[in-house]
Amino acid sequence: MTVTESVATTIRSIRAQVAALHAELPRNGLVVWTAGNVSARVPGADLLVIKPSGVSYDEITADNMVVTDLDANLVDGEMAPSSDTAAHAYVYKHMPHVNGVVHTHSTYATAWSARAEPIPCVLTMIADEFGGEIPVGPFALIGDDSIGQGIVTTLSGHRSPAVLMRNHGVFTIGASARAAVKAAVMCEDVARTVHIARQLGTPLPIAQNDVDSLYARYQNVYGQA
Amino acid sequence: MTVTESVATTIRSIRAQVAALHAELPRNGLVVWTAGNVSARVPGADLLVIKPSGVSYDEITADNMVVTDLDANLVDGEMAPSSDTAAHAYVYKHMPHVNGVVHTHSTYATAWSARAEPIPCVLTMIADEFGGEIPVGPFALIGDDSIGQGIVTTLSGHRSPAVLMRNHGVFTIGASARAAVKAAVMCEDVARTVHIARQLGTPLPIAQNDVDSLYARYQNVYGQA
Amino acid sequence: MTVTESVATTIRSIRAQVAALHAELPRNGLVVWTAGNVSARVPGADLLVIKPSGVSYDEITADNMVVTDLDANLVDGEMAPSSDTAAHAYVYKHMPHVNGVVHTHSTYATAWSARAEPIPCVLTMIADEFGGEIPVGPFALIGDDSIGQGIVTTLSGHRSPAVLMRNHGVFTIGASARAAVKAAVMCEDVARTVHIARQLGTPLPIAQNDVDSLYARYQNVYGQA
Amino acid sequence: MTVTESVATTIRSIRAQVAALHAELPRNGLVVWTAGNVSARVPGADLLVIKPSGVSYDEITADNMVVTDLDANLVDGEMAPSSDTAAHAYVYKHMPHVNGVVHTHSTYATAWSARAEPIPCVLTMIADEFGGEIPVGPFALIGDDSIGQGIVTTLSGHRSPAVLMRNHGVFTIGASARAAVKAAVMCEDVARTVHIARQLGTPLPIAQNDVDSLYARYQNVYGQA
Numbered sequence: 001m002t003v004t005e006s007v008a009t010t011i012r013s014i015r016a017q018v019a020a021l022h023a024e025l026p027r028n029g030l031v032v033w034t035a036g037n038v039s040a041r042v043p044g045a046d047l048l049v050i051k052p053s054g055v056s057y058d059e060i061t062a063d064n065m066v067v068t069d070l071d072a073n074l075v076d077g078e079m080a081p082s083s084d085t086a087a088h089a090y091v092y093k094h095m096p097h098v099n100g101v102v103h104t105h106s107t108y109a110t111a112w113s114a115r116a117e118p119i120p121c122v123l124t125m126i127a128d129e130f131g132g133e134i135p136v137g138p139f140a141l142i143g144d145d146s147i148g149q150g151i152v153t154t155l156s157g158h159r160s161p162a163v164l165m166r167n168h169g170v171f172t173i174g175a176s177a178r179a180a181v182k183a184a185v186m187c188e189d190v191a192r193t194v195h196i197a198r199q200l201g202t203p204l205p206i207a208q209n210d211v212d213s214l215y216a217r218y219q220n221v222y223g224q225a
Numbered sequence: 226m227t228v229t230e231s232v233a234t235t236i237r238s239i240r241a242q243v244a245a246l247h248a249e250l251p252r253n254g255l256v257v258w259t260a261g262n263v264s265a266r267v268p269g270a271d272l273l274v275i276k277p278s279g280v281s282y283d284e285i286t287a288d289n290m291v292v293t294d295l296d297a298n299l300v301d302g303e304m305a306p307s308s309d310t311a312a313h314a315y316v317y318k319h320m321p322h323v324n325g326v327v328h329t330h331s332t333y334a335t336a337w338s339a340r341a342e343p344i345p346c347v348l349t350m351i352a353d354e355f356g357g358e359i360p361v362g363p364f365a366l367i368g369d370d371s372i373g374q375g376i377v378t379t380l381s382g383h384r385s386p387a388v389l390m391r392n393h394g395v396f397t398i399g400a401s402a403r404a405a406v407k408a409a410v411m412c413e414d415v416a417r418t419v420h421i422a423r424q425l426g427t428p429l430p431i432a433q434n435d436v437d438s439l440y441a442r443y444q445n446v447y448g449q450a
Numbered sequence: 451m452t453v454t455e456s457v458a459t460t461i462r463s464i465r466a467q468v469a470a471l472h473a474e475l476p477r478n479g480l481v482v483w484t485a486g487n488v489s490a491r492v493p494g495a496d497l498l499v500i501k502p503s504g505v506s507y508d509e510i511t512a513d514n515m516v517v518t519d520l521d522a523n524l525v526d527g528e529m530a531p532s533s534d535t536a537a538h539a540y541v542y543k544h545m546p547h548v549n550g551v552v553h554t555h556s557t558y559a560t561a562w563s564a565r566a567e568p569i570p571c572v573l574t575m576i577a578d579e580f581g582g583e584i585p586v587g588p589f590a591l592i593g594d595d596s597i598g599q600g601i602v603t604t605l606s607g608h609r610s611p612a613v614l615m616r617n618h619g620v621f622t623i624g625a626s627a628r629a630a631v632k633a634a635v636m637c638e639d640v641a642r643t644v645h646i647a648r649q650l651g652t653p654l655p656i657a658q659n660d661v662d663s664l665y666a667r668y669q670n671v672y673g674q675a
Numbered sequence: 676m677t678v679t680e681s682v683a684t685t686i687r688s689i690r691a692q693v694a695a696l697h698a699e700l701p702r703n704g705l706v707v708w709t710a711g712n713v714s715a716r717v718p719g720a721d722l723l724v725i726k727p728s729g730v731s732y733d734e735i736t737a738d739n740m741v742v743t744d745l746d747a748n749l750v751d752g753e754m755a756p757s758s759d760t761a762a763h764a765y766v767y768k769h770m771p772h773v774n775g776v777v778h779t780h781s782t783y784a785t786a787w788s789a790r791a792e793p794i795p796c797v798l799t800m801i802a803d804e805f806g807g808e809i810p811v812g813p814f815a816l817i818g819d820d821s822i823g824q825g826i827v828t829t830l831s832g833h834r835s836p837a838v839l840m841r842n843h844g845v846f847t848i849g850a851s852a853r854a855a856v857k858a859a860v861m862c863e864d865v866a867r868t869v870h871i872a873r874q875l876g877t878p879l880p881i882a883q884n885d886v887d888s889l890y891a892r893y894q895n896v897y898g899q900a
Contacts, residue, residue, distance in 0.1 A: 028257065032703065032864045033857055034898075035800070054898025083897050105800055107864070111871035114797050114878035122339050124367060124393045125260070125330055141885060142799060143892055167881055168799045182258055189257045189332070196336035198875055200423055203339035206392050210366060217368055222308050223259075223279025253482065347564050349592060349618045350485070350555055407483055414482045414557070421561035425648055428564035431617055435591060442593055447533050448484075448504025478707065572789050574817060574843045575710070575780055632708055639707045639782070646786035650873055653789035656842055660816060667818055672758050673709075673729025 007045045011076070014040050014049045016062040021181050026057050028185045030106040039088040040177035041099045046070045048092055052079035072145075083143055090148020091173060095156070100177030102184040105169035108191035112136075113164035119187075119194055122203035126194075127211040128218035129186045131159025139166040147171070159215065162187040232270045236301070239265050239274045241287040246406050251282050253410045255331040264313040265402035266324045271295045273317055277304035308368055315373020316398060320381070325402030327409040330394035333416035337361075338389035344412075344419055347428035351419075352436040353443035354411045356384025364391040372396070384440065387412040457495045461526070464490050464499045466512040471631050476507050478635045480556040489538040490627035491549045496520045498542055502529035533593055540598020541623060545606070550627030552634040555619035558641035562586075563614035569637075569644055572653035576644075577661040578668035579636045581609030589616040597621070609665065612637040682720045686751070689715050689724045691737040696856050701732050703860045705781040714763040715852035716774045721745045723767055727754035758818055765823020766848060770831070775852030777859040780844035783866035787811075788839035794862075794869055797878035801869075802886040803893035804861045806834030814841040822846070834890065837862040 021038045025031040034057070039050035049065050066077030070093045072086040082088075088101045112119055112134075119134040121127055126134070137154040140146035151171050154163045161183040162172045170187055174180030197203040206214075246263045250256040259282070264275035274290050291302030295318045297311040307313075313326045337344055337359075344359040346352055351359070362379040365371035376396050379388045386408040387397045395412055399405030422428040431439075471488045475481040484507070489500035499515050516527030520543045522536040532538075538551045562569055562584075569584040571577055576584070587604040590596035601621050604613045611633040612622045620637055624630030647653040656664075696713045700706040709732070714725035724740050741752030745768045747761040757763075763776045787794055787809075794809040796802055801809070812829040815821035826846050829838045836858040837847045845862055849855035872878040881889075 033860050052899065079899055083892070105798075105864070105868070107868050108871060110798065110868050111875075114869065114872035115876045116879055117876065122392060123330075123335065128367075139879075139881070139885075141888055141892075142803075143896070167797060167879060185258050189330070193330070193332050193335050194339065195871065195875065196333060196420065197339035200336075200420065201340045201342065204341055204364075204392060206364070210364075213366055217308070217366075221368070224277065224304055347617060348555075348560065353592075410483050414555070418555070418557050418560050419564065421558060421645065422564035425561075425645065426565045426567065429566055429589075429617060431589070435589075438591055442533070442591075446593070449502065449529055572842060573780075573785065578817075635708050639780070643780070643782050643785050644789065646783060646870065647789035650786075650870065651790045651792065654791055654814075654842060656814070660814075663816055667758070667816075671818070674727065674754055 007042065007047075010044065011042055011047070011049065011067060012062070014042055015065040015067075018049045018051070018065050018177060019060050019062040021177050022051060022057060022060045024181050024185070025102075025104060028188070030104040030184060030188055031057070036104040037082045037084055037088075037102070038177055038181060039085075039101045041092050042067070043099070047075060048085075048088060050085055050088055051082050052077065053082050055079065084147070086143065086145045087147035087151065087171065090145040091151055091171075094148075094152045095173065097175065098173045100174045100180035102172045102177070102180040103169065104184050104188070106184065106188035106191070108195050109134075109162075109164055109170045109187050110168070111195065112191055113169060114167055116166045118164070119191055120203070121206060121211055122194060122197070123190055124206070124214055125186065126190045127206060127214035128222070129183065130162060130190075131215040132211060134160050134162050134164060134187060134190070137163045137165045137171075139168070232267065232272075235269065236267055236272070236274065236292060237287070239267055240290040240292075243274045243276070243290050243402060244285050244287040246402050247276060247282060247285045249406050249410070250327075250329060253413070255329040255409060255413055256282070261329040262307045262309055262313075262327070263402055263406060264310075264326045266317050267292070268324070272300060273313060275310055275313055276307050277302065278307050280304065309372070311368065311370045312372035312376065312396070315370040316376055316396075319373075319377045320398065322400065323398045325399045325405035327397045327399075327402070327405040328394065329409050329413070331409070331413035331416070333420050334387075334389055334395045334413050335393070336420065337416055338394060339392055341391045343389070344416055345428070346431060346436055347419060347422065348415055349431070349439055350411065351415050352431060352439035353447070354408065355387065355415075356440040357436060359385050359387050359389060359412060359415070362388040362390045362396075364393070457492065457497075460494065461492055461497070461499065461517060462512070464492055465515040465517075468499045468501070468515050468627060469510050469512040471627050472501060472507060472510045474631050474635070475552075475554060478638070480554040480634060480638055481507070486554040487532045487534055487538075487552070488627055488631060489535075489551050491542050492517070493549070497525060498535075498538060500535055500538055501532050502527065503532050505529065534597070536593065536595045537597035537601065537621065540595040541601055541621075544598075544602045545623065547625065548623045550624040550630035552622045552627070552630040553619065554634050554638070556634070556638035556641070558645050559612075559614055559620045559638050560618070561645065562641055563619060564617055566616045568614070569641055570653070571656060571661055572644060572647065573640055574656070574664055575636065576640050577656060577664035578672070579633065580612065580640075581665040582661060584610050584612050584614060584637060584640070587613040587615045587621075589618070682717065682722075685719065686717055686722070686724065686742060687737070689717055690740040690742075693724045693726070693740050693852060694735050694737045696852050697726060697732060697735045699856050699860070700777075700779060703863070705779040705859060705863055706732070711779040712757045712759055712763075712777070713852055713856060714760075714776050716767050717742070718774070722750060723760075723763060725760055725763055726757050727752065728757050730754065759822070761818065761820045762822035762826065762846070765820040766826055766846075769823075769827045770848065772850065773848045775849045775855035777847045777852070777855040778844065779859055779863070781859070781863035781866070783870050784809075784837075784839055784845045784863050785843070786870065787866055788844060789842055791841045793839070794866055795878070796881060796886055797869060797872070798865055799881070799889055800861065801865045802881060802889035803897070804858065805837065805865075806890035806894075807886060809835050809837050809839060809862060809865070812838045812840045812846075814843070
């Protein structure tokens with residue numbers, strides 16, 4: 001594969017963004033040791049940038065991020081890519097609106113996934129960001145594109161940018177890698193809050209039309225234009 | 226609206242205070258990502274200073290805080306105000322003794338709110354700061370003054386500076402913005418402790434006259450004159 | 451009261467120690483905002499050094515620590531002493547081997563105290579440091595020596611350096627202020643671990659003779675000579 | 676015992692590694708105060724390097740680490756070795772493939788140990804690192820080689836590098852001290868996640884052949900060659 005000058009410049013920028021976003025995972029308590037990863041699509045090319053496999057968060061730099069094609073083949077970089085690369089690649093190939101993917105084993109979200117139980121939409125924050133319950137994806141082995149298929153099947157046509165992969169952890173998608181990181185942070189936050197609410201009783205439901213209103217406002221009005 | 230020289234000086238000072246107080250929210254584990262906000266009334270004017278919408282806690286400065294009137298209209302600042310501004314404004318308009326308002330989705334307090342369950346006064350720390358149970362306010366949509374109405378209705382005539390808004394999170398009020406931040410920190414602390422106490426049994430009650438004594442001492446004797 | 455040159459030198463040293471030890475409380479997650487306090491007896495004088503009331507942990511310095519006599523009267527310092535001073539003073543007056551006292555509302559220990567339930571000795575770490583269960587003291591109002599009486603009555607003749615004061619929090623004692631801080635840190639740690647163990651079943655007991663062996667070894671062999 | 680020049684150089688290097696790895700224990704929330712310790716075998720000699728007893732994590736340096744033989748006798752160092760040294764030494768003596776040992780009282784893992792309950796393999800992360808459930812070892816007093824015997828008996832012929840010693844805490848082993856630290860971090864992480872999953876129901880099992888596939892891939896493919 002020939003990488004043009006312009007794509008090379010873009011890749012340098014994406015490497016730096018992906019490296020910087022990885023710092024948000026330990027900072028927000030979503031990962032331990034070398035677990036978890038962030039990737040971003042390279043705009044204008046069938047490429048992605050992702051964390052190398054088994055590398056500590058202390059050692060992540062723009063330079064050691066790796067570039068693969070959308071079949072998870074290494075295109076640029078000195079290290080072996082994350083063992084979750086095939087899952088990320090499959091998502092980019094089948095969901096063209098997705099430009100960022102994040103994977104974590106964050107504690108509370110993974111606990112819901114171990115029971116294969118979706119997180120019900122009982123907080124305004126869930127309605128805002130996820131537009132309804134956070135769904136559960138199938139059990140899948142790591143390494144090939146089984147996980148990618150599970151993500152795409154579960155999230156297609158769903159408002160939620162997060163899926164709880166059974167007995168495994170969380171994958172989130174976004175229009176940018178930063179948006180996918182945000183979804184991963186909020187997924188763990190609401191997974192924890194609803195877990196705690198459930199420990200002492202049953203959270204009250206939110207009416208569907210209120211969920212719809214909250215989702216529409218947050219997606220369209222919240223933040224800066 | 227004409228802002229006089231004196232009010233302009235006050236606003237500069239309040240912007241700096243409000244920006245600095247925002248740092249207490251992540252520091253005390255009350256917020257994730259861009260959620261949560263602190264506001265302060267501008268003394269001598271029908272104005273408030275508040276966080277802009279959807280801005281990261283890393284990026285908060287005195288300069289990017291925004292000023293609105295008590296109908297939530299932007300008066301000064303480059304960014305759109307917090308989407309909770311109408312709620313804050315309504316409180317200042319209807320509770321003249323309030324000079325600071327804080328909103329968070331802190332985990333344990335929000336869990337109580339999801340069950341619409343008040344936090345019972347079973348710790349001396351709750352008697353000290355809240356003077357009794359921490360009450361629950363109604364479910365309300367975000368963006369207009371419904372939340373503000375719920376806060377004012379629930380807290381009027383109540384000792385507690387905190388209200389658990391159903392399925393949403395916490396709002397606290399104070400004679401200063403710092404006092405409202407303190408109430409938000411203590412609300413989460415006691416929400417967590419009572420939750421944990423309840424997990425393995427029933428906390429013992431505190432007699433009403435003891436609650437009254439503790440509250441009177443803490444409000445009048447505690448701290449520096 | 452006349453403070454001799456030698457005692458003045460000692461007080462300067464104790465002020466510095468007490469100020470430094472306060473940093474361990476937030477660092478170990480035992481306190482929020484201004485809650486909690488550490489004191490130390492002034493050797494060779496009927497005096498103690500303690501935190502001023504309602505002061506933030508960010509603002510604590512050797513210079514703003516306050517000195518009181520063992521009736522809690524201010525002897526030296528610019529600020530009002532902690533509202534728990536009478537409790538600390540009562541302990542020093544009635545337990546001559548105690549040279550340090552710590553008070554916190556640490557979450558898990560306070561949760562046990564809210565149910566008036568002692569923490570059972572089901573971990574080697576509890577046998578090591580506490581020599582048996584961590585006992586519960588009576589409910590007492592804040593400000594006079596009721597709390598001090600409750601501490602002394604509960605801990606006299608008990609191995610444990612920690613008492614869970616009902617519906618309130620933890621007091622720990624030690625041969626030094628540092629030892630009392632250590633006991634406060636370990637009390638919260640074991641309160642949390644036993645709570646979590648209890649959530650999913652019943653921790654196994656440790657035989658009394660094993661508790662005795664562990665306690666004897668830890669008190670006499672552990673650490674540096 | 677005569678220490679050759681070459682071994683002396685190796686010891687200097689191992690002291691530095693062991694000192695540095697101790698920083699990972701508080702950083703990952705596995706220890707409080709002076710509890711916990713890391714050791715490493717000295718390659719080419721029947722020696723180990725370990726933390727001195729009762730020393731704060733703030734005060735750990737390469738120079739104050741201590742060297743003992745595999746009967747836990749002090750060979751080099753100014754301070755008394757950890758009171759867990761006999762347990763570490765016994766492991767090195769009886770498990771020649773082990774070059775690092777870690778001991779913690781990390782909260783969730785210790786809670787499982789207090790109930791003498793193994794952690795079931797219900798997460799892909801457990802299959803990856805532990806290859807099945809994390810087993811429970813016997814109750815044993817501290818100080819002699821009882822704990823060492825319990826570790827060796829439990830882990831011999833087991834995939835798991837971690838054992839939950841009853842009513843006590845966790846010991847982990849590894850081909851390097853860093854690998855043992857990693858196992859300690861992951862043990863607490865999965866202990867917490869499975870605990871939380873169990874609080875609201877029953878985690879789904881993972882089929883044995885899937886556990887085997889995950890374990891084989893993680894041990895052989897994950898990370899950098």
